[in-house]
Amino acid sequence: MRNFSNSIQIKWYISYEILVFEKDDTKLQTAFLVWENLILIEADSPEEALDKAISHGKLSEEELLIDDEKGYCRFKGIRKLVPIYDELVDGVEIEWHEFESTKDQLRRMIPPKKKLQAFQPLTNFEN
16 A cells, blocks of 8 residues: 555545344345445534434434335445545546456456446336
8 A cells, every 4th residue: 555645635535334134024025125325424523423423324224115125224234434635626537446357357447338237227216
C-alpha cells in the first residue's frame, strides 16, 4: 500500500453498507438476498463517518414484500469505509483498486457499452 500525505483534509467517505432480506420465518431460510449499498457520507473524522454510516444503515430497515413473501430488510453492518481524498467535482476519482493483471484478464475486464450497468434496464423496481 502506498503512503499519502497526512495533510489531506478528508471530508467525504464511501460507506459500503450490507442489508439483507430476512423472511418472516428465518429458520427455514437457507439463502438470503443481500444488498451492498454504497453511501456517500460527509464527516470530519473516520469515527464520525462510521457513526453516520451505521445510523444510515439502521434507518434503511423496513418491512418488505418480495416475490409475495413477507420479510424485513435488516442492516447487518458496514463492510468498508473508504475516505475520498479529493474534492467532490465532476470527474473526481472517489475510489480506486490497485492490482496486477495479465493481458488476457485486462482485455476481459472491459465490457462493451451494452453490458455496462448504466445501460441495463431496471428490474424488480416498484414505485
